[in-house]
Amino acid sequence: EVQLVESGGGLVQPGGSLRLSCAASGFTFSSYAMHWVRQAPGKGLEYVSAISSNGGSTYYANSVKGRFTISRDNSKNTLYLQMGSLRAEDMAVYYCARVGVPAAMLAWFDPWGQGTLVTVSS
Amino acid sequence: DIQMTQSPSSLSASVGDRVTITCQASQDISNYLNWYQQKPGKAPKLLIYDASNLETGVPSRFSGSGSGTDFTFTISSLQPEDIATYYCQQYDNLLITFGQGTRLEIK
Numbered sequence: 408e409v410q411l412v413e414s415g416g417g418l419v420q421p422g423g424s425l426r427l428s429c430a431a432s433g434f435t436f437s438s439y440a441m442h443w444v445r446q447a448p449g450k451g452l453e454y455v456s457a458i459s460s461n462g463g464s465t466y467y468a469n470s471v472k473g474r475f476t477i478s479r480d481n482s483k484n485t486l487y488l489q490m491g492s493l494r495a496e497d498m499a500v501y502y503c504a505r506v507g508v509p510a511a512m513l514a515w516f517d518p519w520g521q522g523t524l525v526t527v528s529s
Numbered sequence: 530d531i532q533m534t535q536s537p538s539s540l541s542a543s544v545g546d547r548v549t550i551t552c553q554a555s556q557d558i559s560n561y562l563n564w565y566q567q568k569p570g571k572a573p574k575l576l577i578y579d580a581s582n583l584e585t586g587v588p589s590r591f592s593g594s595g596s597g598t599d600f601t602f603t604i605s606s607l608q609p610e611d612i613a614t615y616y617c618q619q620y621d622n623l624l625i626t627f628g629q630g631t632r633l634e635i636k
Binding site: 442 | 561563565567571572573574575578579584616618620622623624625626627628629630
């Protein structure tokens with residue numbers, strides 16, 4: 408079964424840092440680009456970041472550029488999102504998602520992880 | 530960024546009704562348009578990819594159409610388990626954007 412499991416969310420103070428992880432199983436992780444999408448409480452979906460299958464290309468939404476870093480360890484089948492200088496507006500459920508087509512950077516997202524909640528508050 | 534205007538923002542319909550949601554892109558995105566279903570407390574689930582392709586395992590009452598800037602998502606006969614919020618998403622470039630969502634309720 409193709410599965411993505413996020414971890415690492417929690418409570419962090421404004422200005423603080425947090426690293427999210429997304430453990431992948433059931434597919435050849437190194438063949439797929441991966442993405443992060445977030446959802447603030449009661450709000451819609453917001454695209455955050457992307458990384459190519461080999462980690463050589465990355466992309467960030469303007470709202471997180473310079474503060475977040477996406478990375479992956481294909482030997483561990485794990486995707487990461489290092490978040491820094493966190494703000495109240497970063498508070499959200501963070502989902503990792505696999506692109507639907509191997510080797511493509513862009514396509515539909517399938518599957519998604521269950522999400523991990525990041526709370527930014529003093 | 531490409532803006533996705535999704536309407537309506539909420540919708541109330543009866544079991545068995547035909548339900549239609551539209552999504553309009555601010556520029557031509559060809560058929561790079563996907564539809565997701567999100568139930569409360571759950572992750573989004575892919576229903577339709579590339580505007581009109583039904584994801585494997587998704588009931589055939591769900592369908593999608595359109596290209597360019599105008600897209601439509603249809604549930605042919607609403608079922609109680611279809612209560613959810615639905616999102617469109619474009620991937621014409623890495624500036625991926627989602628529609629605002631349509632909250633679907635049973636009348």
